[in-house]
Each structure stands twice: as C-alpha cells, then as structure tokens.
Amino acid sequence: MVKVKVGVNGYGVIGKRVADAVSLQRDMELVGISDVASDYRVQVAVKRGYPIYASMEEAAPEMRKAGIKIAGTLDDLLKKVDVIVDATPKGIGAKNKALYEGAGVKATFQGGEKHELVQASFVAQCNYKRALGKDFVRIVSCNTTGLCRVLGAVKQAHGIKRARAVLFRRATDPWESHKSGIINTAVPETHVPSHQGPDAQTVIPDLNIVTLAAKGPYNLSHLHFAMVELPKRVKAEAVIKTLRRTPRILLIRAADGLLGLNSVIELMRDLGRPRADMWEVALWEDIASIEGDELYLVYQVHNEAIVIPENIDAIRAMTELERDPMRSIRKTDEALGIAR
Amino acid sequence: MVKVKVGVNGYGVIGKRVADAVSLQRDMELVGISDVASDYRVQVAVKRGYPIYASMEEAAPEMRKAGIKIAGTLDDLLKKVDVIVDATPKGIGAKNKALYEGAGVKATFQGGEKHELVQASFVAQCNYKRALGKDFVRIVSCNTTGLCRVLGAVKQAHGIKRARAVLFRRATDPWESHKSGIINTAVPETHVPSHQGPDAQTVIPDLNIVTLAAKGPYNLSHLHFAMVELPKRVKAEAVIKTLRRTPRILLIRAADGLLGLNSVIELMRDLGRPRADMWEVALWEDIASIEGDELYLVYQVHNEAIVIPENIDAIRAMTELERDPMRSIRKTDEALGIAR
Numbered sequence: 001m002v003k004v005k006v007g008v009n010g011y012g013v014i015g016k017r018v019a020d021a022v023s024l025q026r027d028m029e030l031v032g033i034s035d036v037a038s039d040y041r042v043q044v045a046v047k048r049g050y051p052i053y054a055s056m057e058e059a060a061p062e063m064r065k066a067g068i069k070i071a072g073t074l075d076d077l078l079k080k081v082d083v084i085v086d087a088t089p090k091g092i093g094a095k096n097k098a099l100y101e102g103a104g105v106k107a108t109f110q111g112g113e114k115h116e117l118v119q120a121s122f123v124a125q126c127n128y129k130r131a132l133g134k135d136f137v138r139i140v141s142c143n144t145t146g147l148c149r150v151l152g153a154v155k156q157a158h159g160i161k162r163a164r165a166v167l168f169r170r171a172t173d174p175w176e177s178h179k180s181g182i183i184n185t186a187v188p189e190t191h192v193p194s195h196q197g198p199d200a201q202t203v204i205p206d207l208n209i210v211t212l213a214a215k216g217p218y219n220l221s222h223l224h225f226a227m228v229e230l231p232k233r234v235k236a237e238a239v240i241k242t243l244r245r246t247p248r249i250l251l252i253r254a255a256d257g258l259l260g261l262n263s264v265i266e267l268m269r270d271l272g273r274p275r276a277d278m279w280e281v282a283l284w285e286d287i288a289s290i291e292g293d294e295l296y297l298v299y300q301v302h303n304e305a306i307v308i309p310e311n312i313d314a315i316r317a318m319t320e321l322e323r324d325p326m327r328s329i330r331k332t333d334e335a336l337g338i339a340r
Numbered sequence: 341m342v343k344v345k346v347g348v349n350g351y352g353v354i355g356k357r358v359a360d361a362v363s364l365q366r367d368m369e370l371v372g373i374s375d376v377a378s379d380y381r382v383q384v385a386v387k388r389g390y391p392i393y394a395s396m397e398e399a400a401p402e403m404r405k406a407g408i409k410i411a412g413t414l415d416d417l418l419k420k421v422d423v424i425v426d427a428t429p430k431g432i433g434a435k436n437k438a439l440y441e442g443a444g445v446k447a448t449f450q451g452g453e454k455h456e457l458v459q460a461s462f463v464a465q466c467n468y469k470r471a472l473g474k475d476f477v478r479i480v481s482c483n484t485t486g487l488c489r490v491l492g493a494v495k496q497a498h499g500i501k502r503a504r505a506v507l508f509r510r511a512t513d514p515w516e517s518h519k520s521g522i523i524n525t526a527v528p529e530t531h532v533p534s535h536q537g538p539d540a541q542t543v544i545p546d547l548n549i550v551t552l553a554a555k556g557p558y559n560l561s562h563l564h565f566a567m568v569e570l571p572k573r574v575k576a577e578a579v580i581k582t583l584r585r586t587p588r589i590l591l592i593r594a595a596d597g598l599l600g601l602n603s604v605i606e607l608m609r610d611l612g613r614p615r616a617d618m619w620e621v622a623l624w625e626d627i628a629s630i631e632g633d634e635l636y637l638v639y640q641v642h643n644e645a646i647v648i649p650e651n652i653d654a655i656r657a658m659t660e661l662e663r664d665p666m667r668s669i670r671k672t673d674e675a676l677g678i679a680r
Contacts, residue, residue, distance in 0.1 A: 186600060188563060190594040227504050260527035260528075261527075291550065296532040296552060
C-alpha cells in the first residue's frame with residue numbers, strides 16, 4: 001500500500017494528538033515530529049519512538065542537552081514528507097508557509113491561522129471535496145468545527161433559515177492550567193458576532209449564523225447552545241435521526257447521568273479513550289427540542305480533540321489518497337476507534 | 341409621616357438585605373426579623389439592633405442558648421406589622437401564606453414560590469400598578485427580574501418580535517460555597533425553555549421569549565446573552581439611550597476594564613456598596629450591537645441583590661404608600677444609594 005509520509009510541526013495540544021492519530025492510519029506514515037521544546041511532552045514523543053526534529057536550529061543544543069536525540073532540523077524533515085501538519089502556535093503557521101512552499105510540501109494549518117492563508121478551510125463532513133488536491137488547507141478551530149458538524153448536518157437535511165449560537169468556552173487547556181486560566185468569574189467576548197460565526201461561513205458559505213461567546217473557569221470542553229430557525233416545521237425526532245446518522249456526533253442523554261461537561265469527559269475516560277479525548281461532538285438528545293419552527297440544541301465540544309480526525313481527513317483529501325469523503329471519514333474513525 | 345410596619349421572615353441571602361433596605365426607607369419601619377438560626381448571620385442582626393423573632397417556637401431555646409434575645413415568635417411579629425417579607429427557602433413561603441392570611445398581614449414572596457400563590461408577580465418598572473393594594477405579591481427571581489428590566493424597557497420603547505436569551509448562571513451563593521457548588525465544569529439545564537422565560541411572562545404576558553440556561557463554577561453573578569428580534573430597524577445608540585434612562589440598569593464598558601463578572605463586583609466593592617451588592621443590572625454598552633433587525637445585549641445580574649429594591653417597591657405598592665411607580669423607584673433608589 002502506498003503510504004503518505006506525514007510530519008508534524010509543533011508538538012503541543014493538537015500536534016501530539018495528530019501524531020498519534022497519523023501513526024494509527026494504515027495509509028499514512030509518521031516520519032517525525034518537530035518542536036523547539038525539550039520538556040516532558042517531547043520526552044514522551046521520544047518514548048513513543050517518534051523521530052524528533054528541531055523546528056529551529058537554535059533549539060537543537062538545548063534539546064540534545066535534555067537527552068533528546070535529534071534526527072535533524074525542520075528543513076530535513078520537510079525533505080522526507082509529503083504533508084506537514086502545522087500545529088504551531090497561532091500566527092507561526094503563516095510564517096512557516098513559505099518554508100513549506102519552498103520545500104514543495106503540502107500543509108494543513110490549524111484554526112488560529114487565517115482563512116486567507118489557505119486554499120480551503122475544512123471540516124471533513126461539510127466540504128471534503130474542496131480540499132481535493134490542494135496544497136494548503138486550514139482545519140477550522142474546535143468551536144467552528146463543532147458548529148459546522150451540527151449545523152451543517154441540520155442545514156443539509158432540513159435547511160436553516162437563521163442560526164444563533166451562544167458558546168460557553170473553557171478558559172484554558174489542562175496542560176497550561178497552572179499558569180493561565182480564570183477562577184470564579186465568566187468573561188464575555190467584547191465583540192458581536194464572536195469570530196466563530198463568520199469562521200463557520202468559511203466552510204459553509206451560505207450558513208446564516210450569528211455567535212456570541214464567553215469563557216468560564218474550567219478547562220474540560222466548550223458548551224454550545226444553538227437556536228436554529230428552520231424553514232419549515234419538523235419534529236425533534238426527525239432532527240435527532242439526522243444527527244444520529246451524521247458522522248462524529250455522539251448522542252448522549254442527561255437521563256444517563258451525563259449532566260455536565262465533566263460527566264461526558266469521565267465517560268471518555270471510562271471508555272479508555274487516549275487522554276480521555278472526545279473526537280465527536282456530544283449532543284444531548286434529551287435536551288434537543290423544537291418549539292414552533294425553532295430548534296434548540298445543546299452540545300459539548302472537546303477543544304483538545306475534535307479537530308484531530310479532521311487533520312487526518314484533510315491529509316487524505318489533499319493527497320487524493322481517497323476522493324470519497326465518507327470513505328475517508330470511515331477509515332479515520334475506524335483507526336481511532338470512533339464507534340457510530 | 342406614616343410609616344409602614346414591616347417584618348422579614350427568613351434572614352438569609354435575601355432577607356438580611358431586605359431588612360437593611362427597609363430600615364433605610366423613611367416611610368418604613370423594620371419591626372423585626374424572624375428566623376430559626378442562631379449562627380453568625382442572626383448574630384449580626386442582633387448587633388444591628390433588629391428585634392429577633394423565632395419563626396418556629398421549637399427554635400427559640402436554641403437561639404436563646406446562643407445568646408440571642410428573642411422578642412417573641414413569628415405569630416407575635418405578625419401582630420405588629422402591616423407587611424411581612426417572606427424570604428424563607430423555596431416552598432416554605434407557600435406554607436406560610438395561611439399564617440399571614442390569618443393574621444391579616446400582607447406579604448411579599450420571593451421567586452422560589454409559584455405565580456399561582458399570589459395576586460401579582462412583580463418587577464417595579466414593569467408592572468408596579470398591578471400590585472397596588474394587593475395582599476400577596478411575588479418578587480420574581482433574580483434572572484427573571486434581570487430579563488424583565490432589560491427586555492421590558494426594550495419592548496416598551498422599540499417593541500420585541502422575539503427574544504432569545506442564554507443564561508450562564510452562578511452555581512451557588514458565596515455564603516454556602518463551602519458546602520455546595522461545582523468546580524471545573526458547566527451544567528446545562530435539561531429542559532428547553534428554562535423556567536425563566538415563562539416566568540418573565542408572568543410579569544410581561546405578551547413578551548415572546550425563550551430562554552436556555554446552564555450553570556458554571558462561580559458564585560459572583562449570572563451572565564445573560566440576549567438576542568432580540570426587533571419589529572423594525574433602529575440604531576444601537578437608540579437602544580442604549582433607552583436603557584440609559586431606564587431605572588436600575590447600569591451601563592458599563594469593557595473599555596473601562598470591566599471585562600468579567602469579577603471586575604463588575606470589584607467596582608461595587610470600590611464604590612463602598614454594602615456586601616458589594618449590585619442592585620442594578622450591569623449592561624455592557626460597548627458590547628451591545630445591532631445587526632439587521634436583531635439586537636444583541638450582554639449583561640450581568642447580581643443574584644443576591646437585584647430583587648432587594650423590588651421588595652421595597654412592592655411594599656409601597658401593596659400598602660398604597662405610593663401609587664406612582666417612578667416615585668417609589670426614586671425613593672427606594674435614593675435611600676439605597678443607587679445613582680442614575
């Protein structure tokens with residue numbers, strides 16, 4: 001089998017997960033990861049047997065001092081791969097693009113980068129085909145991915161007249177909760193619409209949507225409230241049926257004791273998910289309801305994990321390893337262990 | 341000047357604040373407070389010189405043992421007052437009603453009680469006159485009061501086609517944060533609409549509204565996101581102007597560093613407010629915006645304090661001490677120190 005050679009630049013929250021996910025795909029080979037850090041995170045990459053590259057030459061001595069065997073620099077890694085997953089901090093990806101272009105390597109960027117940087121902003125189940133053969137694709141952010149999966153499915157099956165969503169975001173990620181975060185408060189975004197609404201339109205251009213957002217003092221996930229005006233009346237059961245057959249949406253029930261963000265993540269821990277990751281959107285089936293022509297949905301977006309399968313599918317689309325969206329999604333999900 | 345004689349039954353979060361507020365009104369006399377506890381809270385009431393009554397005869401010995409001088413039982417208090425403010429825990433008010441009725445005493449109840457218990461559910465600026473001369477009036481809950489103040493004002497000035505609001509509630513109050521509360525999670529209400537929407541309609545019957553809610557791990561205030569479809573286009577400035585002249589709405593700006601629930605409460609501390617109370621709704625002037633015919637408002641509701649002025653105004657309306665809503669509101673606000 002032809003395997004696409006993949007590198008990951010930036011081994012943080014997204015990069016480390018993408019690296020693991022790539023190495024689980026039968027049609028991909030993880031050539032190596034690249035970073036500038038030498039702390040416990042990169043040390044685990046060493047333990048996993050991933051070849052380590054230095055994203056900047058200046059970082060190499062420090063990394064070697066920490067006992068990390070360096071296989072080369074990012075330039076060396078780029079010579080060996082077909083696709084690089086750029087999971088560097090916001091803004092760095094834009095600077096890296098010229099590097100990738102020079103090396104003739106395709107790249108996925110993450111949601112921190114701008115839509116204008118790339119040829120397509122991507123959510124697999126919404127616009128896989130737009131990324132076919134492209135060189136530069138942006139995986140939209142966690143919140144935008146959640147919006148696109150849920151509202152994209154509703155729109156396709158039932159239409160959407162207008163969608164409003166309020167996002168209650170986690171303040172920070174677990175790995176940096178010791179140094180950043182907020183306690184005992186909630187902080188609203190100072191701009192309406194928050195950026196996620198317009199960002200969703202980079203994936204679904206004719207989605208009529210507005211988003212408002214705030215962050216709260218927790219680090220487990222985001223919580224979304226979507227209020228969706230439908231063009232005609234349907235039953236809540238019909239929408240649930242639509243969502244049930246949509247990939248990467250997990251229908252959950254408060255009646256099963258899944259009452260908060262914490263319960264859902266605890267379920268992921270109990271299921272043996274790596275890092276307690278939830279790649280799906282978890283949507284409360286028993287909260288979902290319709291009043292008149294308006295649909296109400298409440299769902300949870302695990303910000304650390306939701307974009308991981310999207311990166312994998314983007315690689316398949318860009319390299320045309322697979323031209324059919326649903327076949328790629330199925331391959332990715334089977335390799336990760338996402339049950340329908 | 342004729343003074344209305346007022347008693348407060350239940351000296352908790354609301355009761356202790358109402359007692360202080362009553363004693364600041366020139367046209368009211370606080371005859372006493374009634375409770376069953378003998379802890380620090382009631383000891384402070386003693387220190388303030390409030391006569392203490394035992395809500396249940398069985399509680400009296402324990403209270404006396406704690407050094408609290410008991411002026412009598414609740415029955416004794418009821419003989420001396422024109423109005424009792426029932427601020428007992430949810431559901432107890434309903435049981436107390438017969439007691440008040442038997443004593444020929446008017447009563448305000450709090451938002452935990454049902455609309456059906458009373459002759460009017462009350463928010464001063466919305467329906468003061470409906471409470472005129474009534475015997476039993478319910479002060480709606482903190483969230484409902486916030487919704488009614490803000491949306492009531494918008495509706496009166498500009499009309500409302502449909503309002504949608506998402507409420508991020510505080511999980512618990514400061515005084516009981518040691519024993520109840522949640523950490524590192526958010527918990528959505530499992531029913532749409534959440535009760536606050538229908539509750540607002542007990543005050544503004546023709547308000548077309550739906551509310552969704554969740555609670556977060558903080559205790560300072562609630563945070564509301566309101567999305568309001570207007571019957572015709574207006575400028576955001578016109579709405580701000582409306583809200584600026586509405587009583588008990590405080591326009592704040594993120595640009596002034598008021599970025600989260602905590603900053604606004606810190607402002608109340610700096611202003612020397614008793615218990616850092618915010619009786620007003622704080623509404624972000626620089627977040628408020630209009631897109632097309634839709635208005636977006638973000639505001640903060642201090643759950644411990646917002647209903648205090650409403651209890652005072654309800655007493656004036658029920659006793660007909662004052663028949664004009666704005667005159668009562670002005671008297672209450674001046675006594676409390678609410679600047680316009």
